[in-house]
Amino acid sequence: MKHLNKLLLAVMMVMGLTSHAQDSNNPWAISFGVNAIDTRTSAGGGHGWLDQHFSQPFAVKDNWNILPSVSYLSVSRYVGQGFSFGLSGSVNKIKNYVKFAPNAVGHDARGMVVSKIGDLMYYGIDGTIRYSFMDLIKSKVIDPSLSVGGGYNFFGDSSYGTINPGAGLTLWFTENIGLSLATQYKKSFGDREDSFGTPDAPSFFQHTAGLTFKFGGKDTDGDGIYDKDDACPEVAGLKQFNGCPDTDGDGIQDSADACPTEFGLAALNGCPDRDGDGIADKDDDCPDVAGLAALRGCPDADGDGVADKDDKCPTVAGPKENAGCPWPDTDGDGVLDKDDKCIDVKGTVANQGCPEVSEEVMMKLNEYSRTILFDSGKSTFKKQTYPVLQSIVSILKEYPYSRFLIEGHTDSDGSNEMNQTLSENRAHAVENYLIENGIAADRLKHTGFGETKPIDTNKTAKGKARNRRTEISLIKE
Secondary structure (H helix, E strand, O other): OHHHHHHHHHHHHOOOOOOOOOOOOOOEEEEEEEEEEEHHHHOOOOOOHHHHHHOOOOOHHHHEEEOOOOOEEEEEEEEEOOEEEEEEEEEEEEEEEEEEOOOOOOOOOOOEEEEEEEEEEEEEEEEEEEEEOOOOOOOOOEEEEEEEEEEEEEEOOEEEEEEOOEEEEEEEOOOOEEEEEEEEEEEOOOOOEOOOOOEOOOOEEEEEEEEEEEEOOOOOOOOOOOHHHOOOOOOOOEHHHOOEOOOOOOOOOHHHOOOOOOOOEHHHOOEOOOOOOOOOHHHOOOOOOOOEHHHOOEOOOOOOOOOHHHOOOOOOOOOHHHOOOOOOOOOOOOOOOOOOOOOOOOOOOOOOOOOOOOHHHHHHHHHHHOOOOEOOOOOOEOHHHHHHHHHHHHHHHOOOOOEEEEEEEOOOOOOHHHHHHHHHHHHHHHHHHHHHOOOOHHHEEEEEOOOOOOOOOOOOHHHHHHHOEEEEEEEOO
């Protein structure tokens, strides 16, 4: 009690300060002080429920257990409409344990005996929902409340849960400091004592007295408006603008002014428009020349959809993809360079601007291909064939977007299977040579026909020589 008296004395010293409490502005609160536990309520006896629970409520010396130091701490958060939610922890030592024992030595007139059970440690953890009546009674000082919650208690060697209805009264001395008095009835649903008479899960009253400090409300800029209500909490402002200034004096508060340091127009959210094109200077890429909204305020002299500042041909319409200039046709073949796969060589529209392979060219290719000589029964080239192959390479390079099929053929000597394989291998050999000499692989295919497509008789040496050949055909897509 000595420490409780000191706490109350400190509270009385600040009672002369102005009182004002607004939970919505200071949503957090922390409370600490002393707690007292009275086990009388669950001892039994008495004449009815009220007498059992509320007789001897202030028998402090005989029934209460008080730890002479700060013994409870709670933290709460205001959640609106007068409600707050808090968590608290408390500690105590149970020395006085009240029992109803009318036949025991030392009982009082009600049959109650206070057992001195030593220093039985108590710990409690509680969650509480509190409703304040302060706004309802329109008071700034007196703050009565009701609460309900639950907790878990460690009572000596026992631990158990309780339901905790309660009531309280806080006297606010300042906006942030108050004296809090509260009581909770911690109702347990276990056995009050075990078979040896040791406290097991008794119900009890817990009373608290201490200081409450509210915090969390900020007025960073000191303009008298809490940050939560201040549209501009970092800068001091005017009440009519919800705490926001109007730096440029254009009648638009800075928090709603897109250009707070420049006098501007309400239609442009407070921003200026030097060229009068209806586009705020901050969004206008050409703020000194009237232009189009679609081009961020820039003009388009040739009307091609490319702003003059980005148009390399500002007086001649052209596509955006070519920086506002018309597409050229370098080789004059009627296919624009952007679509022309052979920009520097005249071609045809059908062949995407590239020259088409004529029948004369194909005849020339096949004149060369039929003179390709292979080693007998093999797919390797004779030495005198390499100039012919190079001539074929040169012709194919003139038509870089055309594709060709290399065909292999044999005479009828040997088996069909052998001739088929040999024809495929020889066609493949020609294809590989062309690829190795710069012709793209995706432009070529090869196949073998064996002895199935002769162009002369296989009954004479001359006819057989003509049948042993390679041919090149154009792949048309």
